[in-house]
Amino acid sequence: MTARKPAAELIHHAYQPPAGFVSPAAAVHKGSSIFFENVAALKRVRWADRDAYTYGLHGTPTTFALEARLATLEGAEHVLLAPSGLAALNLVNHSLLKSGDQLLIPDNVYGPSRNSARHELAAWGIAHAVYDPLTPADLAAKLTPATRLVWLEAPGSITLEFPDLLGLIAAVRAGAPQALIALDNTWGAGLAFDAFALGVDLTIHALTKYPSGGGDVLMGSVATRDRALFERLAATHGRSGFGVGANDVELVLRGLASLPLRYAAQDATARQVAAWAQQHPAVAQVLHPALPSSPGHGHWKQLCRAAAGLLTLRFQPGTPGARIEAAVDALRVFRLAWSWGGPVSLAVPYDLTHLRSVNRSEETVLRLAIGLEEPEVLIADLAQAFQGL
C-alpha cells in the first residue's frame, strides 16, 4: 500500500478556470510563482512584455487588465502600476535621474514630492530647482544643460493654481530639449483634459484618489506613449520591487466603472459649495479652477471639460489660524483627513509657511475635498462650523 501524500496531492490538484464562466468582473489572479512548461519557455519570456508572465511581482492577468484600461483612459500606450501615487512619482524620478542631473518641480507640487527631492534625490547628487507654475519664463530661466526631468502639476496641490501647461511645455522643449516632461495628472484623472495631446512624455496618477473612489486603497500608475521610455521605467520598476496586490487591483478595477459618474458628481457639488463659500463674509477667496477669480482660470477654461471635486478657502486677512482650526474642529459631516476622491467629504487646514518657496505665504487655508454626500448637507455643515469665524 502506497502511503498517501496529501500535501503534494492538494498542491498539485488540477485547476482550470471554468470555460464559459464569463462575468462582468475581471478575475483576481494571484501568484508569486508562475509555472513554465519547460526551460526554453522560462528563457524566452521578457518581463517588460505585457503578454507574458514571469513572476508575480512583474504582473498577472489582473494587473495587466488594469494597466490596459488605464492606458485607454489616459490616451497612453503603456502603463505601470506602483504601490501608491508617491511610489509612482518616485519610480519616475529613480528611473530617469542620476547623479549630476537637475530636476525641476513647481512651487505648488504635491508636498511629499518636494521632500523626496530635498532628501533622497539630494543625497544621491541630483539637484532640484523650484519654478513658479504661473510663469513659464521663470521655468525657462531655471533650465540648465543638466535638466533631465521637469514635473508639471495641474492644478497645483492645495492652492489649485491652473498653470499654462502649453506655455510650460513649450519652454522646456525650447530651453532643454534633452529633458523629459512628466505630469502629475491625479486631479484630471484622465477625464478633465487630454494630457498626452498636450505633448507631455509621461503622466502619473494617484489611483488612491478618484479611480479607486472608495478611500480604501493605495495605488499609483505611470503612463507613457513611448516604448523606449516604458522599457526604462519597467526596468527600474522590476528592480525596485514595486509590485501591487491583486485584491487592491480588483478594487481599482471596480472603481473605474463608476469613475466618470463620480467625478462629474463631485465636480458639480464642489461648484455648488464654491458658490456658497464665495458669498460667505469670512471667506476672502475661493480657489477653484472653474471660478474666474481663481489663479489660472483662463488656462483651465482653455483646456478642461471638468474641474474635479477640490476647492480651497482663503479667509479674511488677519483671521487667526487658531480660529480656522476651531472651525474645522466644529465640522460634523466633513471629516479631518488627508487624501480625496472617496465617498466622504474631507477638510484639512494647511499653513502655507513651509509649503512654498517661490510664492511665500504665511496664511492658513482650508482645503475641501468633496465626497458623495448631498450638496445641501455639506453647505449646512460648513455654515454651522463657520459661525465662529
Ligand SMILES: *Cc1c(COP(=O)(O)O)cnc(C)c1O
Ligand atoms: C495623493 C496624491 C499623490 C500621492 O498619492 P498616494 O497614493 O497618496 O501616495 C500624488 N500626487 C497628487 C497630486 C496627489 O493628490
